[in-house]
Structure formats: C-alpha cells, structure tokens
Amino acid sequence: MPSMPLAVDDILAGLAARCGAVETSVFRGQTRVVVPEPRSFEALAWLKEQGFDLLIDVTCVDYLEYPGAKHRYGLVYLLVSTATNCRLTVRVFVDDPDPTVKSVVPLWAAANWLEREVWDLFGIRFSGHPDLRRLVMPQEFTAHPLRKDYPLQGRGERHNFPIITRDHS
Amino acid sequence: MSIATPEFGTAGPEAGARSEDYLWTLNFGPQHPATHTTLRLVLKLDGERVVDAMPEMGYLHSGFEKIGEHLSFNQYVTVTDRMNYISPMANNVAWHGAVETLLGIELTPRCTYIRTIIAELARISDHLLSNGAVGLDTGAFTFFLYGFYQREVIYDIFETLCGARFTNSYTRVGGASHDFTPLVIEKIRIFLKNFPKTLNDMERLLTRNRIFVDRTKGVGVLTKEEAINGGATGPVARASGVTRDLRKDDPYLAYGDLDFQVCCASAGDCYSRYLVRMQEMRESLRIVAQALENLPAGPVDVGIGQRVARPTKQQVYSTIEGTISHFELSMSNRGFEVPHEESYAATEAPNGELGFYIVGDGSENAYRARCRPPSVLHFALFPQLIRGHTLSDVVAVLGSLNIIAAELDR
Amino acid sequence: MAVVHSGSSGGLELPENVMVGQLDALANWCRKNSLWPMPFATACCGIELMATGAAKHDLARFGAEVFRFSPRQCDLMIVAGRVVMKMLPVLQRIWQQMHEPKWCISMGACASTGGVFDTYAVVQGIDRFIPVDMYVPGCPPRPEQLIQAIIDLQDKIQREGTITGREFDTAGRQLRKRALVEMAGPLTSDASRNPMLQRELAAAADAVAAKT
C-alpha cells in the first residue's frame, strides 16, 4: 500500500498509463472503468497495490438482449479501499465462444467462490483458478442458467428425478 | 439419487494418499440440525481434530437472480424477503435502496427514518437468532428461548405495521407500503423499554458462562488480514478488528443524523463475534430510540412529481396530477422511467454488506439484479477457521458466522 | 380413551378392569399422540417451524415436540421450505431411511407447489417425487396453521392408520426399495428418470402428431 492514498483521478490516470486506453464513466457518484480483457489481471493487481484491498463482488452481466450492447458478457469487479473507503467498479468485457478471463484468486481470496459462481451461472472460464467447479448447481448439470438464452423455468431438469411412491418407501 | 462426495482440492501434504489413510471423512449436512439451514461440509478428521473441511453449497439455490429479471422493481421485494429470512426487513431496505440509487430518487425524511427503524429492528431480530443459535449449539437452550421470545415481540411489531409476521415486503420504490401508526410506535416503545432487561438477562446467562466461554474463546480465529482478503464484512469482520461499517463510512438513510457507535473486537474468535453481536443490539436499540423520538412528520412516499410511488386515493380523486400519475403507474406500457445504466448500492445488513448491482434497460424490470451476499464470503472462510479445531467446534464456528442458506445460495 | 369400546358384548363376562377394543384403533391412538417429527427445514418456513417449537407456540401440547434429526427415529417428516434440484435426492434418501409407519407434511407454498419460485432450480411441489399426507398453505404458514395440520394429521392417522399394514412387510419393502437403483448421470432435459414426465411428453407429442 502506498504511503499516501491516491485520489480516484490519479488512479484512473495511472491505470490508463499501464493498460492502454481505458474507458471511464461516472454514474450517481460511482466511478466505473472498463479494462481490456488481456490486461485485466495486471490492472486489478495494480489497483490492489494502490490500496483497493477489499474485493466486494465479482459478478457478470449477460448483454445478449441489451439494447446497444457491443459485447456479450460484462464482468463486474467491485473494489473498496478499506483505508480511504473509496469505491471503484472495474468492468471487463468478454465474448463467445469460450469466454475466458484470468482469475484474480491470487490477489483476493474472496474471489474464489465468487468466480466459481460466475462460472456456474454464466459459463465464463477463469484461467488459473485453483478449483473451478460448479458452486450452486449440481455438478452433473449441463447448462448455465443465468444466461439470457436459458429460460426462467429451465428446460425440464427440475422434473427429471425418479418418483417415490408409497410402495417404494 | 447420487450424492457424490466432492474431492478435496490441493489440501494435505504431497506425501501421497497413503499417509492420510488414517483420516476419516465425515459428511456433515446438508440436513443436519446444526447447519440450521441447508449447507454441507465434508470434514477430514484425525480422531476428533478437523484436518480439513470442504464446504459445499447450493442446496437451496432457487434462482433469485433469474427471477429478478422477470419481476418489476416493486414485485421483486417479495422475493428479497425470502433471501435472508431471519431479517427480511433489512433486505427490503437494501433492495429498494439500490433501486432508488439507480432511479435517482430522494426519499422523504420520514421514510428514511422509518426505514432506519425497521432495519435496526431487523438487525436485533437477526442477532437474537444468530446468537441464540450459537447458544443452542453449544448447549444453552434457555438463551435461545429468551431470544426467540423477543423475536416474537418484533414479529408482532412488524405484523402490526404491515400485516405479515416475517415475510413483510414492506418497502416500495420511493416509500413504504404503510405508514407508522400510533399503535406501532407504542409497541416499539414498549419493546424499547422491555428489551434491555431481557438483553441483560441473556448476557448474564452466557457472557461469563464458563462452559460457553471455554467453547468459543480462541476457537475459529480470523485475523484482520484474512478477513479483508477474504471479503468478510459485518460483524464477522468487525470482530476481527476491521473497523468498517457502512452506516458510518457511507451514511445512508438517516444514519448520518443519529448517534451510535461501531462495535468492534480484535480477537476474531467465535466469542468476540458473539460479543460484537450482543453489543450491536444495544447500539441498535439506541438508534431506534433516537430515530423514534426524532421521527419527522410528513408523507412517507415521495411526491407524485417523481412518478414512482402510487398516489393516495385522495390525490387520485381530487387532483389531476394524482390521476395522471396513477394512470401512468398502472398502465403496463408506462411505469417508471428507468435509465439505461447500472449501479451498485449497499447497506449494512445484519450479516454484512448486502448490496445489489442492478442493470436497468428502460423497462420496469431489472435487466440483471445481482445480490452481493455476505454469507457466501463468510462461508468460504470456514475451512481456514476450523482447521486444527475439534469436531464439536464446527457447530460453534458455523453458528458464529451466521450463515443463512437462502442468502448463501439465492 | 375414546377409541376403546368397553362393554360386555357377545355375552362374554368381563371383569371390571378389562376393556375390549380393536388393536388397530389402539395402535393408531398411540401413534397419533407420539409423533416424532423430523424437521426437514430448508428455508424461511423452517424459521416458523422453529417458532412453532419455541417459546410461544409450544408444540408439546400435541405430543409432537420431540424433534429428532435422525430419520431412523422419526415418523413424521415436516418439509418446511423449498426443495431444489440439488436437495431433492437428499430428501428422497431421507424419506426412504425413515421407518414405517411414516407420514409427511408439506409445509408452505414452496414445498407444496414451488410457491413464488417457478424457476429452473426449484422442484414444483415435493409431492411429485415423494408421497405427502398433509399440505399447509401459506408463505410462511403461521405456527397456528402448522399446529392445525398436525391435529388434522392425527385425525387422519386415527381414521386410517397405515391401511395395509405395510410396515410389517419388511421383505417386500426392501425388494421394492432396491428397484429404485442409484441413478447418476447428466442432469439434462431428457426425461429419462421420470416416468410421469415421459408419459406427459409422449402424450404431448401424440397430440401434436394427431393435429398435423
């Protein structure tokens, strides 16, 4: 952690210097920055060095039906610095086929299960993740249910169990 | 019918499986009294020592986030009730807080105070149950019954307020479904008067109880670094010396006006988590008392100009704005104006930082409603808390982390 | 004891302290008043189940307060809360581990029908997969409702008992149980494991074929 915490603008400038052009935007006081996928790990590692030591959330949005979206999946990293209480949202966009991002488990232990959940529900692979198994769905499940092309009611998996009657029990 | 035993990751030394042959594998859950809800642990035991633990979750995954994409902002509040079901009001407040951040709505002062009060009551009821559960699992049944009796009182307050015991669905976009009535205020006053006595009794039962202290002190120690790195928030983090509390760091609702303290401990063991929760209940009582005394007058819902809260019957019948607003809100093709934007807003729920990341696509439904559940990150910490302790400590650690399956799995 | 008919029927002379009754009725009377519930509490309804057993609502008045967490000791399963895909095999296994005679209460909208959760993961009513005796509506049902359900179940037990005396046919039961073999495999959208669903799908396909 640096001795003097940087202001958000400095951080964004530093990020741009390190990772090429980054898009930034502010909405309702929340600063968001889009980092290109190949440099995402580097950028996040640098941000951690700058004092963003608490990873609040890793999640994903499937932009399949979103009007005006350029990419299919947008990962969201929510970072907080416990020293300055400054928040930053980092976005990384990936696309079909085989969306892959580098895992941030080496930086934050918290990312372990969060990334597993994203893999489970969106099918985004995290390269370098120590244990990338499904988290919430059964291991033998085949789809990624939070994708927009998966129906709310599922494809009948929930009915596919043997029936036990009074006779069987 | 297969209940597969998951494989351990890269735990254990490289010496090969042979040297670990004497280890036991014990399956704990998903249906076990001490898990309280549905989670599963696969423990590796050396005699009674836990060598390693492998938590498994998903036994209550019901697709909350998927439903969030199909229900409107007001409807989804019913589903958030079922998320952390021992403090539903706190979820309601968090959800609509996030929606209002996305829509850019300023609440009325009365509404912020009301939401503060109910969120704090929810915190008390949560801590009563979670501490009660720790007590129950370590053999203190009376403590649990004391706690549950007071929970019933809070249930009663909520029932008077909105008609449901604990699936309240109380908040609405830009307001709340009901205003405080004098009867509710009276009941909260009575609760404020009686509760400290019970709390004292409860503390006397357990805080210096030799058995309880022996079973929880030094058990499941989480250091400050681990807590931050593992993403712990709420009482779990505060018991490890992380002085983070969104109510102070990022004051939302009415917390900026109220005087209260953030309760922290430094030991990071089960006992300090218990103490932090006990102390937080006292602070919550202070908050409720102050907020109730300073409860501003005025409307609960935002004005009809904002066009999110339903106007009152009086307004609909006697003013043209009211009629228009009511019409707009009721028509399926009108509704709110939602920006094509995304935002994250969090509250300090009883369990930690409960936030919602909402993507708006112009319609009344969220395009994506992500819930940031504190329990997941706490449960992921479990293996490192339990390693080296005995089997009987498992329940104490689980109880003190206060893992709620519906929030864990969603 | 209302169920035992005393009297001097059939010209038989009985001593004063002897009563004659049906063994069945007596057994049912015993069964109904010592139900040992197995709380299969998964979600929010479980909290109300806890409340039913805790300070204010005292289930002990109906002889059903002995919550046992081992299926071997229980004869009443209370499924409180939604059951999802990952949990259903566990539920079925626990149900099979319980000894006859056994009953099942499905508590809450979720356990009975899926409730508000009409989603990919939630089983739309446990009665599709295990037998259920009593449904308790509500989301969550109030403790009073659950107590009422237990009272009704007691009536049912008194009335019907276990009907065929299934619990005495151990060998036959084991045979049928074994017929339900372990079925692992990919959890996909085919209906390979659910005969009812197969039939439904076939009927739907027939209907489509008939139309064209």
Ligand code: SF4
């Ligand atoms: S019926 Fe309602 S209260 Fe019960 S488990 Fe379902 S959602 Fe929760």
